[in-house]
Amino acid sequence: MRTVRMLATAALAGAALLGLTAPGASADSPTADPSAGAGPTEAGTTFRTAARFLPGQQATAQAATGDYLYWVFPADTGQRPTVNATVTLPDSALRHGPTTWRVDVYDGLRRRQPCMYGTQSRTAAKEAASVELACVLRPVRAAADAWANDPLPGSYYVRLTVTGLADEDLGQPFTARVGVTTLDKGGAYATDGSLAAPLVPGATTADQAEADADAGRPSAVEAAAPEDGWSSGWWSDRWIWTAAGGVLAALAGIGGYVLTRGTGRPPRGVPPTV
Numbered sequence: 001m002r003t004v005r006m007l008a009t010a011a012l013a014g015a016a017l018l019g020l021t022a023p024g025a026s027a028d029s030p031t032a033d034p035s036a037g038a039g040p041t042e043a044g045t046t047f048r049t050a051a052r053f054l055p056g057q058q059a060t061a062q063a064a065t066g067d068y069l070y071w072v073f074p075a076d077t078g079q080r081p082t083v084n085a086t087v088t089l090p091d092s093a094l095r096h097g098p099t100t101w102r103v104d105v106y107d108g109l110r111r112r113q114p115c116m117y118g119t120q121s122r123t124a125a126k127e128a129a130s131v132e133l134a135c136v137l138r139p140v141r142a143a144a145d146a147w148a149n150d151p152l153p154g155s156y157y158v159r160l161t162v163t164g165l166a167d168e169d170l171g172q173p174f175t176a177r178v179g180v181t182t183l184d185k186g187g188a189y190a191t192d193g194s195l196a197a198p199l200v201p202g203a204t205t206a207d208q209a210e211a212d213a214d215a216g217r218p219s220a221v222e223a224a225a226p227e228d229g230w231s232s233g234w235w236s237d238r239w240i241w242t243a244a245g246g247v248l249a250a251l252a253g254i255g256g257y258v259l260t261r262g263t264g265r266p267p268r269g270v271p272p273t274v
Contacts, residue, residue, distance in 0.1 A: 038057065038058070039053040039054075039057035039058045039059035039060065039179075040052070040053055040059050040060075040061075040071070041059075041060050041061065042061050043059070043061035043063065043069035043070060043071055043160075043176070044069070044070040044071070044072075045067065045068060045069070045070065046068075046070060047070060047106075047110060047157055047201075048201075049070065050070035050071055050072040050157055050158075051070070051071050051072070052071070052072050052073070053071055053072075053073055053178075053180075054073060054074070054226065054227060055073060055074075055075075055081065055180045055181060055182045055226070056179075056180075056181070057179065057180075058177055058178070058179045059071050059177070059178045059179070060175065060176065060177050060178075061175070061176050062173060062174070062175050062176075063173070063174060063176065064170075064171045064172065064173055064174075065090070065099070065162055065165065065169055065170055065171060065172045065173070065174055066161075066162060066165075066170045066171060067161070068159060068160075068161045069159070069160045069161065069176055070157055070158065070159055071157070071158045071178055072155050072156065072157050072158070073155070073156055073158070073180050074154070074155060074156070074198075074225060074226045075137075075140050075151070075153065075154070075156050075182065076140060076153050076198075076226055076230060076231050077140055077141065077142045077153050077194070077231050078139065078140065078142075078184055078185055078231070079139065079140050079182040079183065079184060079185070080116075080136070080137060080138065080139040080140070080182065080183040080184075080185050081105075081136075081137045081140075081156065081180050081181070081182050081183075082118070082134065082135070082136045082137070082180065082181050082182070082183070083103060083105055083118075083134065083135045083136075083137070083158055083178065083179075083180050084132070084133070084134050084178070084179050084180070084181075085101075085103045085132070085133040085134070085158070085160055085176065085177070085178045086130055086131070086132050086133075086176070086177045086178075087101050087124075087130060087131045087132075087133070087160070087174055087175070087176050087177075088129070088130045088174060088175040088176075088177075089124060089128060089129060089130055089131065089174055090169075090172040090173060090174060092126055092127045092128070092129070094169075094172060095126050095166075095169050095172070096126075096166040096168045096169055097126055097165065097166040097169070098123050098124060098125050098126055098164075098165075099123070099124050099131075099162055099164065099165040099169065100121060100122070100123040100124075100162065100163045100164035100165070101121065101122060101123075101124065101131050101133060101160070101161070101162050101163065102120060102121040102133070102160075102161060102162075102163045103120055103121075103133040103134075103135055103158060103159070103160050103178075104120070104135075104158075104159045105135055105137060105156055105157065105158055105159075106156065106157040106159065107151055107152065107154060107155075107156055107157075107199060108152070108154035108155045108156070108198070108199025108200055108201065109199055110157070111149055113137055113138070113149075113151055113156070114138075115135040115136055115137065116136045116137065116138055117136050118133075118134035118135045118136045119132070119133055119134055120133060120134070120135050121133070121163065123164070133160075137151055137156075138150070138151050139151070139185040140152065140153055142194045142195070143194050143195055152195060152198075152199050153195065153198045153199065153230060153231075154195075154198035154199030154200050155198075155199065155200050155201060158178055158180075160176055160178065197221050198221055198225075198230050200221050
């Protein structure tokens with residue numbers, strides 16, 4: 001009975017440890033901050049003039065068909081961003097044929113990031129009222145090799161444009177709506193090491209950052225940060241899982257010892273059998 005009670009206690013302790021890690025491990029739903037507020041109502045026309053918005057916000061813009069529209073948002077370590085874009089097309093009576101629209105995402109180094117899945121480009125029929133696009137990026141890593149194209153923490157640019165249409169339809173007005181949701185992947189994609197600073201436009205040296213702090217003005221990295229700031233990159237829920245695994249292994253060792261050690265010395269007065 002004592003052995004059974006010990007094993008039951010060990011099992012309960014292991015379940016409790018795994019229960020502590022469950023929220024971080026099962027956080028598999030998109031995160032949208034309800035307090036993010038409204039997004040910008042205009043878009044930039046180049047990387048340098050991209051309109052900034054946060055995940056959870058909806059950025060809108062009105063433009064002429066053929067324009068390149070740019071937005072920028074922050075993505076941190078362990079997040080997997082999903083970019084959604086909706087284009088409201090001009091009245092079908094004004095159009096002369098189908099149109100093809102495309103959304104692309106670039107990181108802070110202006111490297112185009114491939115989509116894991118999603119409809120990145122779509123052709124809308126002449127009668128269609130709108131077209132919807134989506135791009136699910138790879139999870140953001142804390143660090144990567146210099147030759148790799150892995151997504152890293154920092155700014156991410158969204159570019160929306162039409163790639164195919166009749167020449168007569170150039171210049172017609174349209175409305176665009178862009179939003180981003182993030183999925184927290186945690187330690188499943190964690191890596192050792194971290195960047196000295198997120199990949200943010202205008203990021204400067206440590207001396208310049210110190211000078212900005214002394215002058216009371218935010219640095220480029222701080223200005224482009226998410227609402228809760230940039231993570232340090234060293235922490236992930238892998239630490240919790242590793243600690244829980246170590247405790248469970250120790251409990252399993254104790255249980256195995258209890259089961260295999262036998263009943264001990266025989267009672268007094270009973271000679272040992274030969």
